[in-house]
Every structure is written in structure tokens, then in C-alpha cells.
Amino acid sequence: MPKTTKGVEAAYDKAAPLYNLMNHIYFFAKDKRFRSMLVERLNPKPGDTVLDICCGTGLNFPFLLQKVKIRGTLLGVDLSSEMLQQAKRKAESEGVNLVRSDAxxxxxxxxxxxxxxxxxxxxxxxxxxxxxxxxxxxxxPAGRIGVLGNHKPSGPLRFLGIILTKVLSAMAKIDYEVNLKEQLSRKFRIIEDKKMYGGLVQSLVGGKTSNHLPTVNRDD
Ligand SMILES: C[S@@+](CC[C@H](N)C(=O)[O-])C[C@H]1O[C@@H](n2cnc3c(N)ncnc32)[C@H](O)[C@@H]1O
Structure with missing residues (x-):
């Protein structure tokens, strides 16, 4: 059956109470590193206005706040009211604005x-x-986008990748066939494409304006 926005919303409403724990187990807490690295590459400045699209339970907020909190504005949007409910505690005390919205x-x-x-x-x-x-x-016009996504590994972790892909596709509604770099490059100049966590995670940075810098491809 084709995936619908309503179906995704319902799945994350249901998953919300356990989301942080599942994220922690799946990434062995290493996601903090990906999140912080991506924010470093985005490099928002104090006073900037930053949008966390599909912010979920707000796991990126601490890293973004470190950068923008002096006079800056951080907004998080998500489709699932239950995911936003989980984000709320952190968001309220830190002055993050949350909006329920379809990306x-x-x-x-x-x-x-x-x-x-x-x-x-x-x-x-x-x-x-x-x-x-x-x-x-x-x-x-000078803005940057940072993207993290699940990725099918090649090399020694290929077989683990096949199992994880199957499990996560069913549980977390992840479609591994979507090529993030290809999709992002329709609207952005790709500045960096990096694979991390044994190739299970892809991190991309895109710029809205064009210049002549080449893409940096790096694998951890
Ligand atoms: C796997 S979670 C990621 C949450 C968070 N960004 C993180 O890194 O932990 C996916 C999130 O995307 C949200 N989402 C999915 N489709 C969306 C859409 N069309 N608009 C807004 N949020 C959406 C879900 O509700 C869920 O919170």
C-alpha cells in the first residue's frame, strides 16, 4: 500500500513516547555526534533564524541553540502532535517555537x-x-540546508544493512530507495556529502546560491 502523510503522522504519534529511547538504542548514542557535526557545517550565527523541519522530539535543539541562542530564533515544525508534545518540555524552557505543520x-x-x-x-x-x-x-539566498538520513551501507556492513533496512522500512516508514543527494541537488548546490556510522547514515550540506566550490565527498 502506498505511504500517505496521514499514515506517517499516525505512525509517529504512536511511536512518540518511545522515540528517544529507540533512537538511542539504534545509534548507541552516536547520533549526538552526527547532529553536532551537521550543525557545525551549517554554521548558524548568533542572531540567525533557523528552522528544524520535521523536528520530532527536538533532538537537534541543543546543538542549534548553542549556536543561535544569543538573539537568535529557533523554530521546529513537525506533522505529529505527539512528537511535538515530547519536544515541548525542552522547547519551552529554551524558548524554541514549535509549530504543527506539514513540511x-x-x-x-x-x-x-x-x-x-x-x-x-x-x-x-x-x-x-x-x-x-x-x-x-x-x-x-545565502542560506544553507543540512540533511541527515538513513543510508544503505555497502562494504563489510552490507548484510547488517539489508536486515536493518527491512526492519526500519516497516517500523519507521523509511524508504531507502529515495536518493537524498539526487533529490537535494534539484534545488541546492551540494557542498558536502558524507557517510557516517559505518555507512548507515548520510549527511549532506547544501547551499541555495551557486558558486564554484566543488562538492566534498567524505566517508568516516
Ligand atoms: C524519524 S523522525 C525524525 C525526527 C527528528 N528530526 C530527529 O532527527 O530525531 C521523522 C519525523 O518526521 C516527521 N514527519 C514526517 N513527515 C512529515 C511531514 N510531511 N511534515 C512534517 N513532519 C513530518 C514525523 O512526524 C517524525 O517526527
């Missing part, structure tokens, strides 16, 4: 944000193409 229809004006980040969501949402277009629309 494919963002209620923000063009060129509002200095940076945006989408972690572990583009392979989840059936409307990923529209979500990328929306991210480009709301970013300022």
Missing part, C-alpha cells in the same frame, strides 16, 4: 530563514520532493 506546506514567507535542517525525515515523508522545494523557498 510540504510551510506557513512561512519566502526567504525567512538563514539555515534549515531536516534530519531523518526525507526518506519518511511521501512528499519529500515538495518538502525540499519548501525548504528552498523559505531559505534566504
Amino acid at each position: 510540504a506546506h510551510l506557513a512561512f514567507r519566502d526567504r525567512t530563514f538563514d539555515a534549515t535542517l531536516v534530519s531523518f525525515c526525507l526518506k519518511v515523508t511521501p512528499t519529500y520532493e515538495k518538502a525540499i522545494e519548501e525548504a528552498a523557498r523559505v531559505l534566504k
Whole structure:
């Protein structure tokens, strides 16, 4: 059966109470490193306005806040009210604004944000193409996007990858066939493409404006 936005919302509403624990177990707490590295590469400045698209329970917030909290604004959007409910405790005390919204229809004006980040969501949402277009629309001309996504490993972890792919596709609605780099490059110049965690995670950084810097391809 084709995946629908409603189905994804219902799945994450259900998963919300256990999401942080599952994330912790799957990544052995290493996700903190990916998140922090991606935020470093995005490099938001104090005072910037940053959007965390599909923010879930807010696991990126601590890293983003470290960068923008002096005069800056951090907004998180997500489709699932239960995921946002989990994010709320952290968000309220830190002054993060949360909005329930579909990433494919963002209620923000063009060129509002200095940076945006989408972690572990583009392979989840059936409307990923529209979500990328929306991210480009709301970013300022010099803005950057950071993306993290699950990735099928090659090499020695290939067999583990096949098992994980099957389990996560069913449980977390992840579509491993979506090629993040290809999709992102429709709207962004790819600045960095990096595989981490034995190739199970891909990290991409894109810039809205074009210049002549080549893409950096790196594997950890
Ligand atoms: C795997 S979780 C990732 C959450 C968070 N970004 C993280 O890194 O932990 C995927 C999230 O994407 C959200 N999501 C999926 N499709 C969405 C859409 N079209 N618009 C907004 N949020 C969406 C889900 O509700 C869920 O919170």
C-alpha cells in the first residue's frame, strides 16, 4: 500500500513516547555526534533564524541553540502532535517555537530563514520532493540546508544493512530507495556529502546560491 502523510503522522504519534529511547538504542548514542557535526557545517550565527523541519522530539535543539541562542530564533515544525508534545518540555524552557505543520506546506514567507535542517525525515515523508522545494523557498539566498538520513551501507556492513533496512522500512516508514543527494541537488548546490556510522547514515550540506566550490565527498 502506498505511504500517505496521514499514515506517517499516525505512525509517529504512536511511536512518540518511545522515540528517544529507540533512537538511542539504534545509534548507541552516536547520533549526538552526527547532529553536532551537521550543525557545525551549517554554521548558524548568533542572531540567525533557523528552522528544524520535521523536528520530532527536538533532538537537534541543543546543538542549534548553542549556536543561535544569543538573539537568535529557533523554530521546529513537525506533522505529529505527539512528537511535538515530547519536544515541548525542552522547547519551552529554551524558548524554541514549535509549530504543527506539514513540511510540504510551510506557513512561512519566502526567504525567512538563514539555515534549515531536516534530519531523518526525507526518506519518511511521501512528499519529500515538495518538502525540499519548501525548504528552498523559505531559505534566504545565502542560506544553507543540512540533511541527515538513513543510508544503505555497502562494504563489510552490507548484510547488517539489508536486515536493518527491512526492519526500519516497516517500523519507521523509511524508504531507502529515495536518493537524498539526487533529490537535494534539484534545488541546492551540494557542498558536502558524507557517510557516517559505518555507512548507515548520510549527511549532506547544501547551499541555495551557486558558486564554484566543488562538492566534498567524505566517508568516516
Ligand atoms: C524519524 S523522525 C525524525 C525526527 C527528528 N528530526 C530527529 O532527527 O530525531 C521523522 C519525523 O518526521 C516527521 N514527519 C514526517 N513527515 C512529515 C511531514 N510531511 N511534515 C512534517 N513532519 C513530518 C514525523 O512526524 C517524525 O517526527
